[in-house]
Amino acid sequence: MFHKEGYKIMGWAALLLITINVVSYSLINTYWIKFAILVATIILFFLIIQFFRNPKRNTVLNDAHVVAPVDGKVVAIEEVEEKEYFKDKRLQVSIFMSPINVHVTRHPIGGKVKYSKYHPGKFLVAWHPKSSEENERTTVVVANEKAGEVLYRQIAGAMAKRIVNYAEVGNEVIQGSDSGFIKFGSRVDVFLPLNTPISVKLNQKVKGGLSVIAKIDE
Template identity: 55%
Template sequence: MKLHKEGFTIIIWTCVILTVLQLGNFYLYDSIRQGWLFWLLSVGFIVVAILVIQFFRVPIRKPIFEDHDVLCPADGKVVVIEEVEETEYFHDKRIQISIFMSPLNVHANFHPVSGTVKYVKYHPGKYLVAWHPKSSTENERSTIVTEHVSGKEVLFRQIAGAVARRIVYYPEEGDQVTSGSEFGFIKFGSRIDVFLPTDAEVKVKIGDKVKGIKTLLATI
């Protein structure tokens, strides 16, 4: 287990602010001598620190996959599996699999397939709740398309939620990427959509709890 680099600044500032608040808590206790309030606030500050630190945790996982496997790009819960019209890149029918990440999930994101990055685009947008049907097209989001060695392309999209206000992604067009390697991070609750060819064999079902790198999403 390690802490993600995207969290270092937030963790440091959180600890500084909580330390200042705790110093104020000591001063308050000296003034009013309310032991229950002192301990309530102290425990609250500790809980906040733990929640922020755990949000940026990244477990050490070794990807195990076959050539045609599509690995799960994030921890969370499968909330959508359906055939849809993908309108940004493919402009045709695709199988969409959506994974909702709660604030308690690991929020590092991983490449679902190995291959060549063909398309990368960032879209500013709204902050609807991540499970809202329009969040996929109206929220802040990034879209990445990777061409597999078979010639098939997989599109995956980071979507910011009502709490998430910043998405981070690292690939650039032309990069060669490996399945299971990290491609980005979403800060606080969010969602990942994966668009697969219609002949893909889906290996998960709605309601499944999935783990990035560890869960087999589909084969193409």
């Protein structure tokens, strides 16, 4: 199953790669070169389509649990100053996505969308200290009675050139459901109250919609 954001890119990629092979078979007489081009284009197309895969995830719904919004590796668990919405200190959990990870963003909790804003910006590497504030990004806040307000931020990286965000203020969303997509990137930060018990460790790999990263009721 593929994400809807990938269909156009996959279609154009297929057309381009087919054209390359047709031209190579017409102009190149050496068989092994033509075969090498065919193999290379098949591998490239496979890499493109795997980037847009969208596996079904059966999230165990719990209003007090925060699930990972994306697949990837936990690269930061730290106290920070959240300057955009809360304007106070929060516990930040950052998840980095490599090019081979699923890049679908999922709602970490269910509830009502209280805030959703897109920010144009730079394309610093995802681990840069200022990427959270200076890169292209979207900030979304979802709230429910048990978890309170949870903020998560999609952050573009050096390769990511477009962030897609479906969250709209006022909408009721289901935990683990599709919240957006980052094309060829990069990182998602989750901001929680300072006393929140964290259920993951640094360098731990997590699955979006499945891995519980925090339990706010404990």
